[in-house]
Every structure is written in C-alpha cells, then in structure tokens.
Amino acid sequence: MAAPLTRAQWLLLLLLAFDAVLLALLEVFFLPLRVGTLGEIPLPVTVLVGAVTTPWLVLTTAKLVRPGLSFVPLVVWVIVVFVIGLTGPGGDLVLVQDWRALLLLGGSALPAALVLGGGLGRAATAKGSGRG
Template sequence: MAASLTRTQWFTLLLLGLDAVLLALLEVFFLPLRVGSLGTVPLPLTALVGAVTTPWLVRTTAKLVRPGLSFVPLAVWVVVVFVIGLTGPGGDLVLVQDWRALLLLGASALPAALVLGGGLGRATAAKGLGRG
C-alpha cells in the first residue's frame, strides 16, 4: 500500500500544478505571435517553451513528489490549453486554427508523455527488482 503524501509533497504538487496552469496560459495566449514589418511571419516561440517546460514539470513531479503522480502537471496543462484555447475569455477562440496549434500540442504534450511513460516504467521496474 502506498504511503500518503506529506504536507511538503502536497504543496510541491500544488505548486507544480499551478506552474502548469500559468505556462499553459502563456503558451496559448502568445501562440499567435507574428513578426516582420507587417506582422506577416508567424513565430510560435511558445511551442519551444512548452517543449522544454512541460517535460520538465513531469520529471520534477516524479522526483519531488512521486512517480505515480507525475501525470498531474501534464493533465493540468492539457485541460487548461483546451479549455482556455477553445472557450477563452468571453467565449473567444484563442487557440489558433492552423499548424501552430498542432505544433504546440505535439511539441509540448508528446515529449511530456514520453517522459511520463519512461519514469513510470523505471519506477515499475525498480519495484519489480526490489521484490526479487
């Protein structure tokens, strides 16, 4: 049976979930960023931010809280991106309907899911080796 979380672990999990919310908001709202003299060149820098930060949140949760709860930042990030992106403030559609939205989702959620699966696999393997 798994031990319950300490107050510090709960606080850390809450803080990492809040980080996921703030990063998702930042990434969705700045995704339509354009550069150039007339604002003609799309520059989805937030996809790069998501590619670095979302897997980092998952890995940090696995290290500081528990590997079994490392899905929490990824789940929070996905929910916030879809809820705010599709039903944004005032009912506006914030998530742009082109390749940049796919890039954001693929560059952020896919690496985080790979980190999540790898961490859970290592934790399961360590438990199996410890029993032997």
C-alpha cells in the first residue's frame, strides 16, 4: 500500500491540475484561430501546444507526485475541454464543429494517454520486480 501524500505532493498535484485547466481553456478558446488577410486559412496552433503540454503534465505528475495519480491532469484537461467547449460561457458552443476539434482531442489526449500508460506500466513492472 502506498504511503499517504505529503502536503507538498498535494500542492503539486493541485498546481498541475490547475495548469491543465488553464491549458485546456487556452487551447479551446484559440482553436478557431485563422491566418490571412481575409481569415481564410485555419491555423490550429493550440493542437501543438496541447500535444506538448498535456503529456508533459502527465509525466511531471508521475515524477513529482506519484505514478498512480498521473491520470489527474489528463482527466481534468478532458473535462474542461468538453465542459467549456460544449457549454461555454453564456451557453455558447466554443469548440468548433470541424476537423480542428478532433485534431485537438486526438493530438493532446492521445499522447498524454500513451505517456500515462507507459508510466503506469513501468511503475507496475518496477513494483513487481521489487518483490522477487
């Protein structure tokens, strides 16, 4: 059984979850960004931001807090994207209804889920080999 979290670990977990909230808000609100004089070329740069930061949050949580809690930033990110994206401020639909929304979800959540699975697998292997 794992030891209880220290106060510093709780604070780090809350900080990383808050970072996930802020990044999810940034990514959803700037997803419709367009480039050009007439605004005709969609440029979903927030997908790149999400593809880097969401896995980083999961990895940082696994290293600094505990591998078993590294799912928290990913879950927080997904909840914020769906809640704000589908029920936005004033009931507006903020999440664009095209390929960019799918790209944001796949480009951010999938790498984070891969990092999460790899980290949990390594933690389980290390835990299992330590008993032998």
